[in-house]
Amino acid sequence: MIDVTNPKIRVALQGLRLITAVLLSLLLFGCAEPTNHSRAAFVLMDISDSYAAERDQARRLTNYLLSQLDTGDSLAVGFIDNSSFTERNIVAQVTFDERPSVASQQKRVFQRRVTGFMENFQTPSYHSDITGGVLLARDYLEQVDAGEKHLFLLSDLHEDVPPRLERDMKLNLSDVQVVAINVKRQRSDNENPQEYEQRLASWEKRVEENGGRWAMVNNMERLEKRGVLR
Amino acid sequence: MFTDMLTIWSASPALSLAIWLVIIITLLYAGRPHAHQLLRSTGRAIHGTLRVASGSIRQLEERVIKRNNDVLLAQGREEAENAIEREFVRVNTIVERDLSQYPVLHRKLTETLDRIESDYHNSIENKPLPPAWQEVMDTIKNLPSSGDPAVANILENIKEVVENSHEQTLKAYQDDTNERHGILKSMRPEWRSLNQNMQKVQQTITGLEDSAKTIDRRMDEYESMRKGENKAVNALTSSSLTQFFISSLVLTIAAFGGIINFHLIAMPMAEMVGGNSYIGSMPTSDIAALVIIMVEITMGLFLLEALQVTKLFPVIRNLDDRMRKYMGIAALTILVIFAGIESSLAYMRDLLALDREALAGSLAGAEAAESQFRWIPSIGQMMLGFILPFALAFVGIPLESFMHSLRTVLGLVALGVLRTLRVTLRLIGGFSNHLSKMLVNLYDVFIMVPLSIERMVKSRLDARAPQQREPEVTEQAPEATEAKEGEKRKPGKAAKSQRRRKETDESELAEAELPLTTGEA
Known part of the structure; x- marks a missing residue:
């Protein structure tokens, strides 16, 4: 029979209770479903005739994303041209290492690669296959399996798909936030502003019908204020 | 709906309303005794129930007060015992250190006094100048010179010889005096030594006297606590509250120190445990940093416990001296190792911050600026990383005070809550009682017309049969006389019973009115 009045036994019992409580807490922590805290972003820039001049916006956006993303996050930059659903359309992609120092090095390399692409760019594309680019980005975002998925679309949203390409399909953008940035107005939009609004509305509808969330930020400075990637 | 009900008796709303009023007042008048009974009994029931509840809380309050006092006095007694023990240890130290050398000091004093006495005796053995010399000189000087040159010459020679002898004697006297002065002069260091020794003795005795006074004061306090006097309880409560606020303040400062420490090591911790793993919603690196700080605090607690500065863990306190020393x-050692780790982490943090700064600059397109004195914050962070663990290690002292005083504070808070609850219950009970009385009166206000009629009828009936009431009064008279006599016999009891009777009469009067039926009215 245990003598509970003995101080040593009482202390031992208290210790046992404490250990049991700690173990139970750890067990509860372990049983809880792990939350995915990682983020993934895909920057899709249009290099067609009408938008190629806005390349600097893509560089600024990439730098902003590099400063916001941290260890374990993923980032990729791709471009929209005549046919966008190919691996060659990805300029750079990276998943940052768990160590902050290594992640910093990866960011430097990534930045150099994107800057190199911008500097070496010469000929704009004739067509702009936006759907192909979105499909490419969607595949990448699905592949990295992040908790938050963002697709940044730098384009005038004027799709001009070559006749040989079949792009009438579902995008399947579930859990992806599509952010249209710097949607430039075309000359025809000046003549008929309704066209511009219709274009935006059709893309918004298309994204939301495919399970995605739509946002539009025309000014880069507002991106931070809107709390994207926070 | 309301309009339909209103015009049920007549098309004219005024007439219909009047009919409704008559019906309602009649019904209210008919139900008056039961309504009064309902209102009063409800009011009394609430009042009684809450009074009983308040009494129970009062008892609980007294138990809490007693328990608080017991705890306070027990703590105070323990503190007083420790303080008295400390004072005795001090006295023992003084006695062992200073008074153990007292025989040596006594011998020194005796020797010094002997030497002084001997010197003093030597200094007073001074040979006085023979007074006859002056007379001889005067006699020779006054001798008449008879004109004989030989006699004059002889006298002159005698005078010279006498003067020479006088000078020699005077010189010897002066030399002797100088010698005595020299002896007296040599006594000065002895006096000084004596003075110093006496001062030492005085200091020792004064220290002992102070300790004795402190012990007396502590003993008085202890006695007061043992008797459980209110003065002691109040003093202990005040002291406990002061301790609580001071220790809370120090713990808050320590918490801020912990936060700074956390920020110093959380970022570089990501390099060690990875920046992308989470436990729950918290990054593992943050938890690792917190664990390091907690372990440091724990080591500090163990160290203070082993040094017997705090008394938080009886297990450590009960270990033997050798084990405690090892512990x-x-x-x-663990604390020093952790301090070293923190210092290196702080340096790594500085490097990472520099790297991030450079990266942010390059991303923003700005040129990296060369800073000349960048090493100063690096060294500062390293030192902070090394010192903060030791500073946090001392958190055990305020923690112990906080834990001890928390018991008193919680007791006082519980007491405050109980008192507030008791007062609230009493207030609600009293208010219910008065509200029921108010509602009874309000009820009568609604039916004042039939009540007035009732009063008029009553008065007429009374006026018609005055003769029937007189014998009743006469019958009641002897009882009243007896009561008066009884009151005269026991004035104190009578006053009490009168008061009680008055209260009972009031309630009975109220209750007596209750069974009043409409027929009786």
Whole structure:
């Protein structure tokens, strides 16, 4: 029979209770479903005739994303041209290492690669296959399996798909936030502003019908204020 | 709906309303005794129930007060015992250190006094100048010179010889005096030594006297606590509250120190445990940093416990001296190792911050600026990383005070809550009682017309049969006389019973009115 009045036994019992409580807490922590805290972003820039001049916006956006993303996050930059659903359309992609120092090095390399692409760019594309680019980005975002998925679309949203390409399909953008940035107005939009609004509305509808969330930020400075990637 | 009901008796709303009023007042008048009974009994029931509840809380309050006092006095007694023990240890130290050398000091004093006495005796053995010399000189000087040159010459020679002898004697006297002065002069260091020794003795005795006074004061306090006097309880409560606020303040400062420490090591911790793993919603690196700080605090607690500065863990306190020493060394070693780790982490943090700064600059397109004195914050962070663990290690002292005083504070808070609850219950009970009385009166206000009629009828009936009431009064008279006599016999009891009777009469009067039926009215 245990003598509970003995101080040593009482202390031992208290210790046992404490250990049991700690173990139970750890067990509860372990049983809880792990939350995915990682983020993934895909920057899709249009290099067609009408938008190629806005390349600097893509560089600024990439730098902003590099400063916001941290260890374990993923980032990729791709471009929209005549046919966008190919691996060659990805300029750079990276998943940052768990160590902050290594992640910093990866960011430097990534930045150099994107800057190199911008500097070496010469000929704009004739067509702009936006759907192909979105499909490419969607595949990448699905592949990295992040908790938050963002697709940044730098384009005038004027799709001009070559006749040989079949792009009438579902995008399947579930859990992806599509952010249209710097949607430039075309000359025809000046003549008929309704066209511009219709274009935006059709893309918004298309994204939301495919399970995605739509946002539009025309000014880069507002991106931070809107709390994207926070 | 309301309009339909209103015009049920007549098309004219005024007439219909009047009919409704008559019906309602009649019904209210008919139900008056039961309504009064309902209102009063409800009011009394609430009042009684809450009074009983308040009484129970009062008892609980007294128990809490007693328990608080017991705890306070027990703590105070323990503190007083420790303080008295400390004072005795001090006295023992003084006695062992200073008074153990007292025989040596006594011998020194005796020797010094002997030497002084001997010197003093030597200094007073001074040979006085023979007074006859002056007379001889005067006699020779006054001798008449008879004109004989030989006699004059002889006298002159005698005078010279006498003067020479006088000078020699005077010189010898002066030399002797100088010698005595020299002896007296040599006494000065002895006096000084004596003075110093006496001062030492005085200091020792004064220290002992102070300790004795402190012990007396502590003993008085202890006695007061043992008797459980209110003065002691109040003093202990006040002291406990002061301790609580001071220790809370120090713990808050320590918490801020912990936060700074956390920020110093959380970022570089990501390099060690990875920046992308989470436990729950918290990054593992943050938890690792917190664990390091907690372990440091724990080691500090163990170290203070091993040094017997705090008394938080009876297990450590009950260990033998050798084991406690080993434990203290182990805790200190771990603390030093952790301080070293923190220092290096702080340096790594500085490097990472520099790297991030450079990266942010390059991303923003700005040129990296060369800073000349960048090493100063690096060294500062390293030092902070090394010192903060030791500073946090001392958190055990305020923690112990906080834990001890928390018991008193919680007791006082519980007491305050109980008192507030008791007062609230009493207020609600009293208010219910008065509200029921108010509602009874309000009820009568609604039916004042039939009540007035009732009063008029009553008065007429009374006026018609005055003769029937007189014998009743006469019958009641002897009882009243007896009561008066009884009151005269026991004035104190009578006053009490009168008061009680008055209260009972009031309630009975109220209750007596209750069974009044409409027929009786």
